Amino acid sequence: MIVDINTCFGFYPYRKVDVSLETLKNILKFHRAKALSLSLKGIFYDATEGNEETLNLLKDETDVYPVATYDPRAYPKGIEFLEGLRSKGFLGIAFFPRLQGWLIDFAPFRDVLEILEKENIPIIIHTSGYGELTKISSLAGGIKSPFIISGFNYSNLSEAIAVMKKSENIYIESHLFNSPDTLEYLKKYTGTDRIVFGSGAPLLSFETALSVIEKSYLSDEEKEGILGRNLERMIGVKL
Amino acid sequence: MIIDVHCHYGAWPFAMDNFGVDRIKEYLDRFDVIKAIFSSSKAIVYDFREGNRDLVEFLEKDERFYGYLVLNPNYLEESIEEVDRYLDNEKIVGIKLHPAYSRVNLEDKRTIKIIEHFSKSNLIYLIHIWGVSMANQLARVARQFPDIRFIMGHTGGDVWFDCLDIVKPYPNIYVEPCSSYADRDKVRMSIDTVGLDRVLFGTDFTLINPAFVIGMVESSGLTEEEKSYIYYKNSIKLLKGGKDA
Numbered sequence: 001m002i003v004d005i006n007t008c009f010g011f012y013p014y015r016k017v018d019v020s021l022e023t024l025k026n027i028l029k030f031h032r033a034k035a036l037s038l039s040l041k042g043i044f045y046d047a048t049e050g051n052e053e054t055l056n057l058l059k060d061e062t063d064v065y066p067v068a069t070y071d072p073r074a075y076p077k078g079i080e081f082l083e084g085l086r087s088k089g090f091l092g093i094a095f096f097p098r099l100q101g102w103l104i105d106f107a108p109f110r111d112v113l114e115i116l117e118k119e120n121i122p123i124i125i126h127t128s129g130y131g132e133l134t135k136i137s138s139l140a141g142g143i144k145s146p147f148i149i150s151g152f153n154y155s156n157l158s159e160a161i162a163v164m165k166k167s168e169n170i171y172i173e174s175h176l177f178n179s180p181d182t183l184e185y186l187k188k189y190t191g192t193d194r195i196v197f198g199s200g201a202p203l204l205s206f207e208t209a210l211s212v213i214e215k216s217y218l219s220d221e222e223k224e225g226i227l228g229r230n231l232e233r234m235i236g237v238k239l
Numbered sequence: 240m241i242i243d244v245h246c247h248y249g250a251w252p253f254a255m256d257n258f259g260v261d262r263i264k265e266y267l268d269r270f271d272v273i274k275a276i277f278s279s280s281k282a283i284v285y286d287f288r289e290g291n292r293d294l295v296e297f298l299e300k301d302e303r304f305y306g307y308l309v310l311n312p313n314y315l316e317e318s319i320e321e322v323d324r325y326l327d328n329e330k331i332v333g334i335k336l337h338p339a340y341s342r343v344n345l346e347d348k349r350t351i352k353i354i355e356h357f358s359k360s361n362l363i364y365l366i367h368i369w370g371v372s373m374a375n376q377l378a379r380v381a382r383q384f385p386d387i388r389f390i391m392g393h394t395g396g397d398v399w400f401d402c403l404d405i406v407k408p409y410p411n412i413y414v415e416p417c418s419s420y421a422d423r424d425k426v427r428m429s430i431d432t433v434g435l436d437r438v439l440f441g442t443d444f445t446l447i448n449p450a451f452v453i454g455m456v457e458s459s460g461l462t463e464e465e466k467s468y469i470y471y472k473n474s475i476k477l478l479k480g481g482k483d484a
Contacts, residue, residue, distance in 0.1 A: 015400050017424055153419045154446055158254035176419055179448030185255060201423065208421035208454025215269070215450040 002033035003228040003239050006150055006175050006198025010040035021057055023202045034063040034239050036091055042069040043096050048078040068093040071100055075108035085119050091235055094124040104135040117143050124148045137163040146171055146234050153178050164190040173198035175209045180216035192222045196231045242274045242474035245415050245441030248297050249280035258445045260300045267303055270449040274303050278335035282309035298330040307335035307365050312349035319356055333363035345376040354384055361480055364389045369396035374405040381409040393418050403432040415441030417452050426459040440470050
């Protein structure tokens with residue numbers, strides 16, 4: 001079983017490309033995969049409208065599960081939507097500081113995290129740049145929720161290793177892993193239990209992300225963990 | 240079967256193992272890479288002559304290994320001497336320029352002097368291109384030297400779609416797709432914009448693994464015939480000096 005934690009659908013404003021829900025579903029169907037996903041409307045335009053669209057379009061889907069988002073630049077507008085996310089059906093909430101141009105130590109984001117602490121929901125953060133994960137680890141220290149960080153490749157893996165060794169609730173997502181060696185390297189220093197599979201599909205290549213996992217020298221059990229079981233264990237739900 | 244036109248030999252200042260000869264060979268075996276063209280990471284980020292010297296020794300370790308000499312236009316005379324030193328080495332097929340690391344842009348008079356000096360040599364240029372500005376520079380240089388073949392590394396990076404349009408009119412510019420972001424439509428759009436015969440397979444190995452870029456090709460909806468041109472046929476032709484594979 002494969003569960004992709006990093007997918008999206010909707011309209012992509014930066015260039016002409018098909019990122020429709022139908023395309024995503026076709027990719028998932030081809031690979032017999034499931035996914036956590038969200039509407040791009042919530043990232044680029046308005047979080048509440050996007051979250052409602054995500055719930056509405058995915059309500060009858062059996063293989064695509066909704067993820068919420070919030071843009072701290074709009075704080076406190078729409079903050080009430082974040083209460084009861086799990087009961088609304090969301091399996092996680094994703095943040096996009098790099099894309100939206102805010103920093104991890106942005107005060108509104110700290111307030112949002114305090115609200116989310118009561119929700120016990122995975123917090124997915126798409127970021128990159130040296131020092132960002134270090135800041136996240138400081139914030140995550142006082143919060144029990146798991147943090148899933150997306151945005152690691154060869155250039156900032158050192159930071160992931162250093163932080164994961166100290167913070168048990170920090171996980172990393174795999175879509176920027178440029179090589180199977182990355183997984184073998186992480187295994188040596190942090191183990192593989194806190195790595196979860198993500199692809200960035202349909203914007204990015206699902207085959208690329210999967211190929212990096214499959215071509216590694218990890219055991220089948222470790223690969224199965226990364227491709228889905230680690231996530232299931234984290235959220236306590238069998239997908 | 241694969242020919243990889245964008246590989247590196249040497250260490251990187253990142254959390255990753257340094258690849259020795261045996262490990263590189265193992266990777267080439269694993270992905271059926273029949274030829275790989277390397278440049279020295281040491282030469283790119285530090286001392287180009289010391290790095291090139293390491294590279295030339297390394298190239299002798301396997302018949303699949305070929306190389307680009309890295310030049311640093313800050314050292315114009317030394318760069319020209321460097322090419323003269325290795326020009327007869329059959330393992331050297333081209334020159335690698337990395338304007339971001341050397342901080343000398345592609346249209347700088349020193350870079351142009353190097354290109355002019357070796358314009359009759361049949362050397363291929365792999366140039367790190369990141370962004371519209373660098374792609375425009377490459378386009379102007381390619382127009383100035385229509386008989387020299389240039390590879391636009393990374394297809395221009397994060398704005399590859401704009402860079403494709405910029406280099407489209409220049410048949411002596413080839414593209415290769417490697418990047419940390421595996422855009423699903425990058426290879427397909429490259430073919431649609433510059434033509435199938437100008438798209439090569441390059442990975443940035445050992446920074447980026449063949450598995451990563453193969454995934455980009457495989458998710459592009461290409462026919463097996465189209466893929467064969469990307470994976471090796473176009474590179475065979477390029478290495479033969481433009482003659483058919």
